[in-house]
Amino acid sequence: MYHVLFLLFRRLRRPITVIIIVYGISILGLTLIPGQDNFGNPWQMDFFHAFYFVSFMGSTIGFGEIPYPFTPEQRLWVIFTIYATVISWLYSIGTIFKLFQDANFNRLVKRTRFNYRVGRLHQSFYIVCGFGATGSRIVRQLNSHGIKTVVLDASRQLIDQLESEELSLSVPYLCDDASHPDVLELAGINSNLCIGVLALTANDHTNLTIAIASKLANPNRVVISRTQCQETTDNLASFGTDYIIDPFKIFASNLLLTIQEPYKQILHNMIINPRHNVWMSPHQNMKGLWVICGYGRLGKALHKLFQEHEIEMTFIEIDPVGTEAPGGTIVGTGTQAKTLLKAGLKNAVGIIAGTPDDADNLSIIITARQIKPDLITVARQNDTFNKPVFRAAELNVLVESGRIISNEIYILLRTPLLNEFFKLLAQESEDWTRALIVSINKKIEYSEVDAWTLTISKYESLAVYDAIDEGISIKIGHLISDPRNRKTPLPAVPLLLKRDNNFQLLPNDDTKLRHNDQILFCGEESAQTYMRWASNNHNVMRFIRNGRGEPDGWLWRWLTEKKRARQNKLIE
Amino acid sequence: MNAEKVVFAFFIVLALTLNFGFYIGDIDNPDHHNVYELFFAIIISMIATIMKFGDRTHIGAVLLATSLVADLQLIIAAFIWGAATHVLDSGMTPAIMASIVSLTGGALLANFTSVVLLIVETALMRH
Numbered sequence: 001m002y003h004v005l006f007l008l009f010r011r012l013r014r015p016i017t018v019i020i021i022v023y024g025i026s027i028l029g030l031t032l033i034p035g036q037d038n039f040g041n042p043w044q045m046d047f048f049h050a051f052y053f054v055s056f057m058g059s060t061i062g063f064g065e066i067p068y069p070f071t072p073e074q075r076l077w078v079i080f081t082i083y084a085t086v087i088s089w090l091y092s093i094g095t096i097f098k099l100f101q102d103a104n105f106n107r108l109v110k111r112t113r114f115n116y117r118v119g120r121l122h123q124s125f126y127i128v129c130g131f132g133a134t135g136s137r138i139v140r141q142l143n144s145h146g147i148k149t150v151v152l153d154a155s156r157q158l159i160d161q162l163e164s165e166e167l168s169l170s171v172p173y174l175c176d177d178a179s180h181p182d183v184l185e186l187a188g189i190n191s192n193l194c195i196g197v198l199a200l201t202a203n204d205h206t207n208l209t210i211a212i213a214s215k216l217a218n219p220n221r222v223v224i225s226r227t228q229c230q231e232t233t234d235n236l237a238s239f240g241t242d243y244i245i246d247p248f249k250i251f252a253s254n255l256l257l258t259i260q261e262p263y264k265q266i267l268h269n270m271i272i273n274p275r276h277n278v279w280m281s282p283h284q285n286m287k288g289l290w291v292i293c294g295y296g297r298l299g300k301a302l303h304k305l306f307q308e309h310e311i312e313m314t315f316i317e318i319d320p321v322g323t324e325a326p327g328g329t330i331v332g333t334g335t336q337a338k339t340l341l342k343a344g345l346k347n348a349v350g351i352i353a354g355t356p357d358d359a360d361n362l363s364i365i366i367t368a369r370q371i372k373p374d375l376i377t378v379a380r381q382n383d384t385f386n387k388p389v390f391r392a393a394e395l396n397v398l399v400e401s402g403r404i405i406s407n408e409i410y411i412l413l414r415t416p417l418l419n420e421f422f423k424l425l426a427q428e429s430e431d432w433t434r435a436l437i438v439s440i441n442k443k444i445e446y447s448e449v450d451a452w453t454l455t456i457s458k459y460e461s462l463a464v465y466d467a468i469d470e471g472i473s474i475k476i477g478h479l480i481s482d483p484r485n486r487k488t489p490l491p492a493v494p495l496l497l498k499r500d501n502n503f504q505l506l507p508n509d510d511t512k513l514r515h516n517d518q519i520l521f522c523g524e525e526s527a528q529t530y531m532r533w534a535s536n537n538h539n540v541m542r543f544i545r546n547g548r549g550e551p552d553g554w555l556w557r558w559l560t561e562k563k564r565a566r567q568n569k570l571i572e
Numbered sequence: 573m574n575a576e577k578v579v580f581a582f583f584i585v586l587a588l589t590l591n592f593g594f595y596i597g598d599i600d601n602p603d604h605h606n607v608y609e610l611f612f613a614i615i616i617s618m619i620a621t622i623m624k625f626g627d628r629t630h631i632g633a634v635l636l637a638t639s640l641v642a643d644l645q646l647i648i649a650a651f652i653w654g655a656a657t658h659v660l661d662s663g664m665t666p667a668i669m670a671s672i673v674s675l676t677g678g679a680l681l682a683n684f685t686s687v688v689l690l691i692v693e694t695a696l697m698r699h
């Protein structure tokens with residue numbers, strides 16, 4: 001704040017000095033030069049009137065010659081002073097304008113204002129570096145749940161986009177390079193309230209720098225970074241980046257899951273990605289030849305994974321030598337029918353358009369459909385603004401790397417237990433998964449399912465914690481009871497129980513709870529609200545347990561104790 | 573031989589000397605205190621203040637503060653003079669003159685502190 005003022009005053013030194021000198025000389029001259037009063041008597045102007053006159057002369061107001069009309073000598077002097085004072089004012093004002101247009105000054109002002117806004121966030125916040133497709137999505141998601149974020153992006157265009165949204169009212173933002181340590185400092189990386197740093201820029205090197213800076217400032221703070229190649233992934237892992245997200249690897253494994261174990265993918269989408277654009281029935285045949293267009297990052301990830309699982313594939317790539325495509329790759333873009341036919345599309349079960357060009361991808365899909373209408377179509381969308389066109393194409397699966405990363409990040413930040421759940425799920429069978437989906441659907445009406453974790457602790461579930469302290473047994477079933485009507489359960493299903501680093505899938509309703517247990521639930525959003533209310537309110541918890549809405553409060557309890565003692569005496 | 577340092581020191585010392593010149597003499601005798609000297613003292617003091625802007629060191633901040641104090645007292649003295657001669661019915665009295673001179677005495681101490689700090693700063697930088 002003060003830096004801005006200092007810079008301002010420093011630049012204004014010369015103009016103000018000029019004004020002072022010019023004013024001084026003008027005033028002095030007016031006091032020295034003899035004047036005349038109305039009767040012709042000599043009259044010397046004093047400093048008071050001289051200052052007054054020069055003031056309104058210099059500001060070009062010009063009331064008139066006070067208090068008596070000037071003599072010719074005085075007028076001669078005033079001619080010089082008029083030009084001198086007015087020019088010196090113009091010079092000063094010009095300097096001020098130039099200063100406000102100065103790029104360095106503006107940058108300083110913006111940084112100061114940004115730092116001030118960050119300082120005024122008196123709750124935990126995340127620093128998001130990179131406001132592209134991924135960054136903007138995750139910021140909106142977090143913001144809609146009341147979580148504060150701070151945004152950095154070096155691109156003027158993207159920051160302008162943020163500025164024009166109403167998001168800019170609650171999110172401090174700065175257009176500057178996030179890999180500079182002083183920029184990160186302004187963003188609050190050294191603050192205790194910063195609980196996580198997301199490195200989501202388009203440049204791997206920048207992401208690395210951000211991750212390192214965060215880990216150095218606070219090794220225990222969560223750092224999530226996007227990565228574009230294996231080298232960066234290894235580098236990030238070496239200094240302990242908590243989560244490294246490679247969108248194409250994630251997509252490749254999701255697609256593999258969809259092909260081999262569709263029910264697991266359905267469960268995955270239900271919880272994480274309800275609006276995932278997948279129109280596929282699990283009964284559809286997905287085993288067979290896959291034609292993949294483009295051997296870029298997506299192609300490479302698919303190649304590696306499909307090879308491991310022995311899935312047949314043929315690649316079409318326009319530059320097989322440069323991208324080191326495998327043998328048997330057909331040269332071409334895939335937009336022409338003959339290239340697709342050469343790749344064996346007639347016998348294929350699906351086509352994946354994974355080139356970095358959106359128009360090419362759409363063209364490939366349309367051409368492929370003309371050859372074989374019942375093909376499973378998968379396409380990669382690179383630019384967010386092409387969304388309507390891709391939607392109109394009615395693909396089976398749409399790959400939007402921005403959405404993939406942001407969804408992953410969102411669950412990592414909000415419910416890290418979900419990650420564990422899916423890891424354990426991978427070891428179960430398809431039939432098991434199918435049964436789980438059916439049981440979830442029985443309890444929960446809507447297909448959009450929320451996930452949350454309830455920790456048995458003083459902060460999250462005080463009533464349960466206290467009850468366990470007093471020796472009362474609280475079971476998971478109690479948590480699921482609807483506090484308004486304890487016989488009916490809430491629309492929620494317990495998925496995972498974490499106790500002392502041990503995990504238990506689908507815990508029983510009769511499981512007794514202990515301190516520091518963490519239970520992962522999935523269900524409707526309203527269920528979460530009721531559950532949290534019940535676990536924090538002693539009266540509600542007691543009602544759920546034994547159906548008695550007992551009075552609370554010290555006086556009432558004392559009275560009821562007395563009453564009960566009297567009743568017991570009577571019985572005796 | 574740094575021109576900027578010469579100018580800087582010149583104005584600070586000049587402000588002190590003009591201030592002292594005005595101050596010296598019988599405290600309530602208008603003949604001993606020339607209005608032109610007060611005028612120049614004010615102008616030079618203001619220029620000296622402007623020159624102290626933009627210094628981010630601690631000693632620079634204190635220097636600026638003393639200059640502002642001196643400016644304040646001198647300007648108030650000038651206002652009282654103007655008010656006495658034009659606004660009040662009594663005109664210039666020895667009492668009012670004494671007030672004016674005592675205010676400039678205060679400004680003198682501030683300017684003196686300014687010069688002392690200047691000497692300290694110069695002594696600290698021995699090159």
